[in-house]
Amino acid sequence: MVEVHTIETYQRENDSITIRRIGTSDYLLLDEIALNIYRSFSSDKSIDEVALMHSANDYEINDIIEFVEVLLNAGYVKSIDGVLISESLIDNHPLNAEPSKILKILFSKTAWAFYLFSVFANIFLFYFSDNLRPKGSDLFVSTSGIASICIIILGTWIVIFFHEYGHICAAKSVGIGAKVKWGYRLVFLVLETEVTDIWSVSRKKRYGVYLAGLAWTSMLILLCLVMQFYFSNEIILKILKFTVLMQLQTTVFQTLLFLRTDLYYVLTNFLEIDDLNESMKLIFKNIFTLKFNKISSILNSMSNKERKITKIYSSLSFIGIFVALYLFLVIDLPIAYYTVKQTLEKTLKDPLFSMSYWDGIAMGTFTLCPLVILTIYLALDLRKKIKEKKRKELGPILRNSI
Structure with a gap:
């Protein structure tokens, strides 16, 4: 006897329907038959009876069991044979709420036209003005080591937060919530916007949410370029x-699609392939386990077009992974090593609590903080994966008990 949670259905995409478990932001994409099977589960119907109800669609008991395993892993099963698996929840947040007038203006057709104009204006200014083109020396605003590091780190996170805040405002403009949180991509610590309810809106509306960060980034670049014509103060110009x-740098980072950047989500939304990275992992597993002639059942179930796109994407991502790791090992780690070394030299040789002593302490602290936060998130992610693995073990237990 399998009882499932109450769901809410959303827009139809091709032959599939988006559903959400009430009280959560957990979404699934089901076809019409799977949705009817889902609605057949209840505390007074056995899996045998559900299979019999849908035998006209060539569904056997093993197919129903596999479907229940999918629902278990997704957190949609309430109880099995009366044993509670997960509690029912109440919706805490309304979806598709009416946005404010300001948000409607910020993401109107006129606003998007201006964002697009800012992109071409930036390219024009960079091309025709040598003085406006960014240089490596622009990274150092001050001659003081401690001041430069403080400005670099603080400025970087302010710039990134501004980018992410664009996503938050865009999400609210289509009536869904969003929040910024720490995360990581490969070996890079990042701020990211969690928009789990994005699946409750149409694919057309998702583009605005995905591209809002880049739009605001382009707008800020144009503002800073134009301001350089009106200010002559050296410090202001450096800032x-x-x-x-x-x-x-934030914009260039977006081209590393395998890190699930904004452009990655734009691409998957356009191609209507919701998880290219997961498909890519399956291909890599087949290659690196030396199973060249064996394609997983999931890859086999893909259309020829989807499989072809995944293979091209995997090849490009494989190159990108090496580029990203090279940048991390050759640039990021040596900078961190040099900074820590300088910190130790300053704190061990300079007088205790002198200005140079504190300069060294600050350099080391600002350098190590992102690495410490990254380590914490890697540990939390590992813990989460262990929990998910334990939850998946319920599938075989279910199969053996029937």
């Missing part, structure tokens, strides 16, 4: 140039 450089 403006530094901001432009940081924004461009």
Whole structure:
């Protein structure tokens, strides 16, 4: 006897329907038959009876069991044979709420036209003005080591938060919530916007949420470039140039699609392939386990077009992974090592509590903080995966008990 949680259905995508478990932001994409099977589960119907109800669609008991295993892993099963698996929840947040007038203006057609204009305006200014083009020296706003590091780290996170805040406002403009949190991509610590309810809106509306960060980044770059024509103060000019450089780095980072950047989600939304990275992992597993002639059942179930796109994407991502790791090992780690070394030299040789002593302490602290936070999130993610693995073990237990 399998009892499932109450669900809410959303828009139809091709032959599939998006559903959400009430009280959560857990979404599934089901076809019409699977949705009817889901609605057949209740505390007074056995899996045998559900299979019999849908025998006209060539569904056997093993197919129903596999479907229940999927629902178990997704957290949609309430109880099995009266044994509680997970509690029912109440919706705490309304979806598709009416956005404010300001948000409607910020993401109107006119606003998007301006964001697009800012992209071409930035390219024009970079091309025709040597003075506006970013240089490596723009990274150092001050001659003081401690001041430069403070400005770099603080400025970087302010710039990134501004980018992420664009996503939050865009999400609210289509009536869904969003929040910024720490996360990591491969070996890079990042701020990311969690928009789990994005699946409750149409694919057309999702583009605005995905592209809002880049739109606001482009707008800020244009603002900083234009301001350089009106300010002659050296410090202000350095801050403006530094901001432009940081924004461009954020933009370049978006091209590393395998890190699930904004452009990755734009691409998957356009291709209507919701998890290219997961498909890529399956291909890598087949290659690195030396199973060249064996394609997993999931890959076999893909259309020829989807499989072809996944293979091309996997090849490009494989190159990108090496580029990202090279940058991390050759640039990021040596900078961190040099900073820590300088910190130790300053704190061990300089007089206790002198200005140079505190300069060294600050350099080391600001350098190690992101690495410490990254380590914490890697540990939390590992703990989460262990819990998910234990939950998946319920599948075989279910199969053996029937």
